[in-house]
Amino acid sequence: MIERIELSPGYSISRIIKGGWHLAGGHGNIEKTQALEDMLAFVQAGITTFDCADIYTGVEELIGQFLKKNKDAFTSGSLLPVQVHTKYVPDYNALAHLTKEDTSRIIDRSLQRLGVEQLDLVQFAWWTYDIPGYVETAMHLTELQKQGKIRHIGITNFDAKRIQEMLDAGVPMVGNQVQYSILDHRPEAQQQEMAAKHRFKFLCYGTVAGGFLSDRYFNAPDPAQPLENRSLTKYRLIIDEFGGYELFQEALSILRNIAGKYKVGIAEISAKYILQKPNVGGVIIGARNRKHLNNLKKIGSFQLDSEDLNEIAGIINKSKGPTGPVYELERDKEGKHGRIMKYNLNDPA
Numbered sequence: 001m002i003e004r005i006e007l008s009p010g011y012s013i014s015r016i017i018k019g020g021w022h023l024a025g026g027h028g029n030i031e032k033t034q035a036l037e038d039m040l041a042f043v044q045a046g047i048t049t050f051d052c053a054d055i056y057t058g059v060e061e062l063i064g065q066f067l068k069k070n071k072d073a074f075t076s077g078s079l080l081p082v083q084v085h086t087k088y089v090p091d092y093n094a095l096a097h098l099t100k101e102d103t104s105r106i107i108d109r110s111l112q113r114l115g116v117e118q119l120d121l122v123q124f125a126w127w128t129y130d131i132p133g134y135v136e137t138a139m140h141l142t143e144l145q146k147q148g149k150i151r152h153i154g155i156t157n158f159d160a161k162r163i164q165e166m167l168d169a170g171v172p173m174v175g176n177q178v179q180y181s182i183l184d185h186r187p188e189a190q191q192q193e194m195a196a197k198h199r200f201k202f203l204c205y206g207t208v209a210g211g212f213l214s215d216r217y218f219n220a221p222d223p224a225q226p227l228e229n230r231s232l233t234k235y236r237l238i239i240d241e242f243g244g245y246e247l248f249q250e251a252l253s254i255l256r257n258i259a260g261k262y263k264v265g266i267a268e269i270s271a272k273y274i275l276q277k278p279n280v281g282g283v284i285i286g287a288r289n290r291k292h293l294n295n296l297k298k299i300g301s302f303q304l305d306s307e308d309l310n311e312i313a314g315i316i317n318k319s320k321g322p323t324g325p326v327y328e329l330e331r332d333k334e335g336k337h338g339r340i341m342k343y344n345l346n347d348p349a
Contacts, residue, residue, distance in 0.1 A: 001297045002046030005281050007121075007174045007201055008152060013049040013083050015275060016296055017203065018042050019286035020052035020059040021231070032062065034289070039066045040079075041290040045297060048080045051177075051203075051284045053087035053123075054106055055345035060086060060113035068115050085121040085203070086110050087156060087177075088141065092333075092343035095131040100140045106346065107144055123154040123177050123203075126162075127343060128331060134162060138171045145172075154203070159325035160190035167198060174199075175281055178326050179206035180274055182213060182251060182312060183235075183242045183319075186326050192278055201281030204274050208285065209235040213270040215259075218252045231286070233340055241322035241329070251315045258311065262302040264295070271299050273312060 003015040018039070023030055039050070052059040063084055073079040088106060090098050110119060124141060126134040144150050155163065156177035163176065176195070178187045180202055187202055195202060208214060210231035217223075222245045227233045239248045255266045262269070271283050285296065304312075322329055330337040 001300045003275075003300050005201070007281055011083075011120075011152060011174075013085075013282060014047050015282040016047050016271070016299060017049045017051050017085070017282045017284045018047050019205065019284040020050060020056055020063070022286045023052075023059045023062060024056040030058075030062075032065075035062060036066050036069060038290045039063070040070065041293060042287075043070075043079055043082060045293050046080070047293075047296065049083040049085065049282065051085045051205075053089055054110055055087070055089045057345070060110055064113050064115040083120045084114060084116070085123060085154070085177075086114070086119060087123045087125060089125040089346060090127075090137070091346045092127045094344075094346070095127060095133060098133055098137055100143070103137055103140045104144060107141075107149055111149060118148060119150050121152045121154050121174065122150050123156040123175065125156045126158070128333070129162065134158075135165050135169050135171075138166045139169060142171055154200075157327035157330070159328065160194055161325075163191070163194060175201050175203045176326075177203045177205060177284070179238075180204040180277070180280070181207050181209055181238075182255070182270055182273055182316065183209055183238050183248070184322055185316070186322060186324065186328075188277075189323075190325060195279040200279075202277075202279055203281050203284060205284045206235065206238070207274045207283040208267045208270050209238060210286075211267075212236070212239065212248070213252070213255070214267040215256070215265050218256050218266060219249070230340060234337070237337055237340075238322065241320065243318065243320045247315070247318060250318075254311050254315050258304070258308050261308075262298075264298045264302065268295055268299050269304070269308075272302070272304055273309075275299070276304055276309075 004012050005015050006012050023035060050063055052063055070079055124138055141153050145153055152174045154173055154175035180187045212235050239245060252266060255269050259266050259269045274280055274283050332338045
């Protein structure tokens with residue numbers, strides 16, 4: 001039921017990727033035993049690819065505990081192999097003086113936390129283009145790849161211009177992790193042809209807009225501020241960029257009608273819509289626990305047809321944005337999107 005795709009020859013991932021941001025504690029208390037049991041349930045269901053980051057507090061360690069606890073099951077083949085996608089996100093304050101040794105140290109720390117000899121995929125991020133060094137740092141990752149510490153290199157939130165600079169420098173990349181949803185089509189503006197030409201895939205977060213693209217918010221009033229977590233705060237701002245809460249409700253109404261046709265939820269339609277886009281490798285879903293599994297399995301049971309896609313296109317054509325390159329709005333540290341970010345979480349201690 002869970003589709004798979006090869007990001008590169010011999011490297012297969014589940015197209016539904018279990019997100020790890022919610023396990024960092026910002027969405028509520030995390031009960032470790034329950035979290036480990038949930039991971040097992042996801043793998044047993046065929047969702048074998050996990051997404052995390054060096055800056056997601058405690059998440060690499062938690063996945064490492066899961067890998068260690070189930071080592072015999074992986075070795076015997078009773079559990080499918082797991083793919084762990086982490087990120088390398090240097091602190092904003094470190095960018096100006098980042099060295100190869102700094103990068104190597106953080107990668108070694110991720111290896112130690114996960115308890116593995118090689119990282120499956122490292123997705124590289126850079127907070128601001130005003131500070132140079134991202135090409136050089138990406139090249140440092142390629143050196144670590146040659147040493148065997150990294151299997152594949154990816155990027156996250158880079159725009160087309162900077163991707164081309166890294167490609168020209170010889171950085172091999174299999175994916176760009178980007179925000180991509182019915183509410184946000186920025187990856188389509190400049191990167192579709194580039195992704196096809198250079199054979200990298202989009203690994204998409206924000207596909208269900210932190211839960212806003214779900215039945216929970218259909219016909220519901222605009223939630224009062226402050227919202228319950230930073231994820232909802234982030235995507236409520238995207239709804240404003242899209243055209244506001246009224247237009248958002250109009251979109252949910254269309255999605256609800258399509259969902260009824262396939263006997264699924266709005267979230268499943270939203271995820272499927274992105275999975276059917278060109279050059280998309282997978283969608284990252286921050287499902288908090290296994291109760292979402294049955295719904296996630298349904299994503300593979302249907303295909304949106306031309307009538308569905310035309311209906312969705314109709315509401316998207318009414319939207320105002322967001323516009324511009326990938327992550328441009330969020331990259332403005334003083335703007336409303338940038339102000340909610342935390343820029344210095346990669347404490348080397």
